[in-house]
Amino acid sequence: MGHLQPQFEDEKTFETATDFFHLQHLIRCLNLRVDTQSAACFVLETSDEIELNIPLQQPVEFLVKNTQGQIQHALLQVITEDLVIQQDEAQQALSQLAQQDQVAQKLQQQFEQMHLDHADLQQVQRLTQHNCIARFKAKDHLQLIILNTGRNMPIDQQDPIDEIVVKLFKAQPLTEYLPVCLAQPIQEIRIPRASAKTYSVKAGQWIQIIDVAGKQCSDFLAFDAQALAQGQEIGLDAVATRTILGHSTPMPGIHSRFYGSNLQTLVEVIQDTVGRHDMFLTACSPKFYEDSGYFGHISCTDNFNQILSKHGIQRKSAWPAINFFYNTQVKPCGTISMDEPWSRPGDYVLMRAQKDLLCASSACPDDIDPSNGWVPTDIHVRIYDESQCFPRSQPYRLAPEELPRMTKMSGFHSRISALTSKLVEYHGYWVASEYNNWGAKAEYLACRERVAMIDLTPLRKFEVTGPDAESFLQYMLTRNVRKLAIGEIAYSAACLDTGGMIDDGTIFRLGENNFRWVCGDEYSGTWLKQKAQELDYRVSIRQSSDQIHNVAVQGPNSRKLLAQIIWTPEHQPTVENLAWFHFSIGRLGGPTGIPIMVSRTGYTGELGFEVWCHPSHAEQVWDAIWQAGQVFEIAPMGFDALDMLRIEAGLIFAQHEFNAQTNPFEAGIGFTVPLKSKEEDFLGKQAIQNQSAASRHKLVGLILEKTEAAVHGDLVYNGRFPVGVITSATNSPTLGKQIALCRLAPQHATPGSIIEIGKLDGQQKRLKATVVALPFYDPERTRVRS
Numbered sequence: 001m002g003h004l005q006p007q008f009e010d011e012k013t014f015e016t017a018t019d020f021f022h023l024q025h026l027i028r029c030l031n032l033r034v035d036t037q038s039a040a041c042f043v044l045e046t047s048d049e050i051e052l053n054i055p056l057q058q059p060v061e062f063l064v065k066n067t068q069g070q071i072q073h074a075l076l077q078v079i080t081e082d083l084v085i086q087q088d089e090a091q092q093a094l095s096q097l098a099q100q101d102q103v104a105q106k107l108q109q110q111f112e113q114m115h116l117d118h119a120d121l122q123q124v125q126r127l128t129q130h131n132c133i134a135r136f137k138a139k140d141h142l143q144l145i146i147l148n149t150g151r152n153m154p155i156d157q158q159d160p161i162d163e164i165v166v167k168l169f170k171a172q173p174l175t176e177y178l179p180v181c182l183a184q185p186i187q188e189i190r191i192p193r194a195s196a197k198t199y200s201v202k203a204g205q206w207i208q209i210i211d212v213a214g215k216q217c218s219d220f221l222a223f224d225a226q227a228l229a230q231g232q233e234i235g236l237d238a239v240a241t242r243t244i245l246g247h248s249t250p251m252p253g254i255h256s257r258f259y260g261s262n263l264q265t266l267v268e269v270i271q272d273t274v275g276r277h278d279m280f281l282t283a284c285s286p287k288f289y290e291d292s293g294y295f296g297h298i299s300c301t302d303n304f305n306q307i308l309s310k311h312g313i314q315r316k317s318a319w320p321a322i323n324f325f326y327n328t329q330v331k332p333c334g335t336i337s338m339d340e341p342w343s344r345p346g347d348y349v350l351m352r353a354q355k356d357l358l359c360a361s362s363a364c365p366d367d368i369d370p371s372n373g374w375v376p377t378d379i380h381v382r383i384y385d386e387s388q389c390f391p392r393s394q395p396y397r398l399a400p401e402e403l404p405r406m407t408k409m410s411g412f413h414s415r416i417s418a419l420t421s422k423l424v425e426y427h428g429y430w431v432a433s434e435y436n437n438w439g440a441k442a443e444y445l446a447c448r449e450r451v452a453m454i455d456l457t458p459l460r461k462f463e464v465t466g467p468d469a470e471s472f473l474q475y476m477l478t479r480n481v482r483k484l485a486i487g488e489i490a491y492s493a494a495c496l497d498t499g500g501m502i503d504d505g506t507i508f509r510l511g512e513n514n515f516r517w518v519c520g521d522e523y524s525g526t527w528l529k530q531k532a533q534e535l536d537y538r539v540s541i542r543q544s545s546d547q548i549h550n551v552a553v554q555g556p557n558s559r560k561l562l563a564q565i566i567w568t569p570e571h572q573p574t575v576e577n578l579a580w581f582h583f584s585i586g587r588l589g590g591p592t593g594i595p596i597m598v599s600r601t602g603y604t605g606e607l608g609f610e611v612w613c614h615p616s617h618a619e620q621v622w623d624a625i626w627q628a629g630q631v632f633e634i635a636p637m638g639f640d641a642l643d644m645l646r647i648e649a650g651l652i653f654a655q656h657e658f659n660a661q662t663n664p665f666e667a668g669i670g671f672t673v674p675l676k677s678k679e680e681d682f683l684g685k686q687a688i689q690n691q692s693a694a695s696r697h698k699l700v701g702l703i704l705e706k707t708e709a710a711v712h713g714d715l716v717y718n719g720r721f722p723v724g725v726i727t728s729a730t731n732s733p734t735l736g737k738q739i740a741l742c743r744l745a746p747q748h749a750t751p752g753s754i755i756e757i758g759k760l761d762g763q764q765k766r767l768k769a770t771v772v773a774l775p776f777y778d779p780e781r782t783r784v785r786s
Helices: 020-025 091-097 102-113 225-229 238-245 286-291 300-311 413-417 440-449 469-476 523-535 558-565 615-632 639-648 685-690
Strands: 027-034 038-044 049-053 060-065 076-078 085-088 124-127 133-138 142-148 164-174 185-191 195-201 206-211 218-224 257-259 265-272 322-324 327-330 336-339 347-353 357-363 379-384 423-426 429-432 452-455 460-465 489-495 501-511 514-519 540-543 549-554 583-588 594-599 608-613 698-704 715-718 721-732 737-744 754-759 765-772
Touching: 027 038, 038 102, 038 164, 060 091, 091 102, 102 615, 133 142, 142 164, 185 195, 185 357, 195 300, 195 379, 206 218, 218 225, 218 265, 218 300, 225 357, 238 257, 300 357, 357 379, 413 429, 413 615, 429 452, 440 452, 440 639, 452 615, 452 639, 460 469, 460 523, 469 514, 469 523, 501 523, 514 523, 523 540, 549 558, 549 615, 558 608, 558 615, 583 615, 594 615, 608 615, 639 721, 639 737, 698 754, 721 754, 737 765
Parallel strands: none
Antiparallel strands: 027 164, 038 142, 049 133, 049 164, 060 124, 060 142, 076 133, 085 124, 185 379, 195 357, 206 347, 206 379, 218 322, 218 357, 257 265, 265 347, 327 336, 423 429, 452 549, 460 514, 460 540, 489 501, 501 514, 549 608, 583 594, 594 608, 698 737, 698 765, 715 721, 715 754, 721 737, 754 765
């Protein structure tokens, strides 16, 4: 193929010698969605088709507008046969607005942005078909506004609004996708492929760098504008950034802040929809191409030198840069490798300028390797005014092709953030690692000695209902679901057909054919839906995570505390009488208070409860518990303290004690697999039975001889060769020793056995440890049962 030549700010985009490789960049289908209790607007051109995957028993309302903003439903042709559509007022949306709470305010803001008024809501189209895939075709250019709305779900109901998966099929394939603006931009800058541009940004303004076609790298430079005006060149400095942030060994990802050579912050990263970038190589340079045999090939360094010279910035042989969307890896041996970027069309990084800056961005010209998917494309930059406010978030995806899901704040966030600045991302939510003026050890001791509470909203919740709900869960979970009484809970594993664990969680029985699955991984719901459809079970599976947030109240005084503030009706057990692994439906403060569910469950090994409520009530629930807890010296608890507690209690954690290659016995929860008493088949049963019990690695405890700590992933040795691996480790305040959970070969898993934990290369340094039975703390579990 022809190779790219220099492109600067005044030149047109250079075309490659062949358009064949551009075929891989054509976008024929956009995978989109409409989030719960929200609205979304989709622009369709003539002959575009759109497909909605609508959850079971969930009404959906929509509006069709022409290019003049007038409602014209006839522009949208129905393709799906026997689709039932009625024209009426937007009952679902109006009922949500009538709540006058946070979700109502958010919906009202969306309507204002879409220019929807009350008159529009009187003439919507409503789909009343149950569990259908509805497909439509645009007769002309139009806007389709989908209202995935409805009232909040009460804690004792199971009718949440679930997300709608949307597929938009383009009649004329797109070459790029620009996401909706985060706000009104004050600058829009297009950087043609194989070129670079400079732009000025004021302190406090926001810089959004967008990969419009996917798999395209963009090098970024920033200089202190005030220093430049005084003849001093202070630019981004990778060494300073790594040193200050403690990232001495670079890994894929992104730093939260980038520093100049004077050790002052230049930009701060606020949002990132990719999560994989390069901060340890230079921008591509003439030497890179010459060493590869491509003499005269344009480079980002050449482009930067050209555009920066007019600002008096000296040329460089290779420009150090932040290489956004560049997918490089550092291998254990220290070599750096590279592959195609993870970025998809519309992915972006959002930064905030901490000083007045001169910035430069490139659209990398590299077409000789996978770094740009072999075909360089454009980069788009948007600048937003400093008065805007955007939340910190990072991405995760349940499927590679879907839009990124960004970090959320739980209903308790305002209370948590008022007590600590130490927030970390966990499973799509911001949570506290520890609290200011407490610290992990004090929080741990409060839970062991008094009472503590922790936000566990990141747990995912799914409502499983329908005539086949029991038999479906009996097959999908290892536990014997049929034995559960209404109001009872069981802890269970969910396995693949290989026996490996996809997740663990608790199953709540709310009725004869009504269950709530609470687990760690959001993909569990996708997995359950896929299996239900594949196996033809008559069951509805809807996510209720956005409708149910929860705080755990744990410790010896947890029962006394909650008994003071939770009222339960006569047909429900009181907090004082609530049995272990049972739940009760009640209200906060009295019979007219906030609806809540309280369960006698936890993740600490202590007597404890979890309180479940709608997020709009979360602040009131937190305040009531916090106020009532003052007499018991309650403490807030972060995830660092929780990790200490759960390791002492021998409780397992995903991607540590188990993963898809680990069955429940190897993960230390063989008690969840009743191979003898559960006669029916369940997923993974045959694979687990085929494994010899004597050959299984076992999850055991280790007590280290000295104070030096083990960490997750350390290999465990008997002599020269490894016989196990550390899955989790911590310092135990109760035992006053370093402890660890370890998956160990059965020949060495007998309590009292002496093994060694390998550090450095595993051979040069060893930490002696003794094998012990689990749990380390309260081996009879008398406290949690008390």
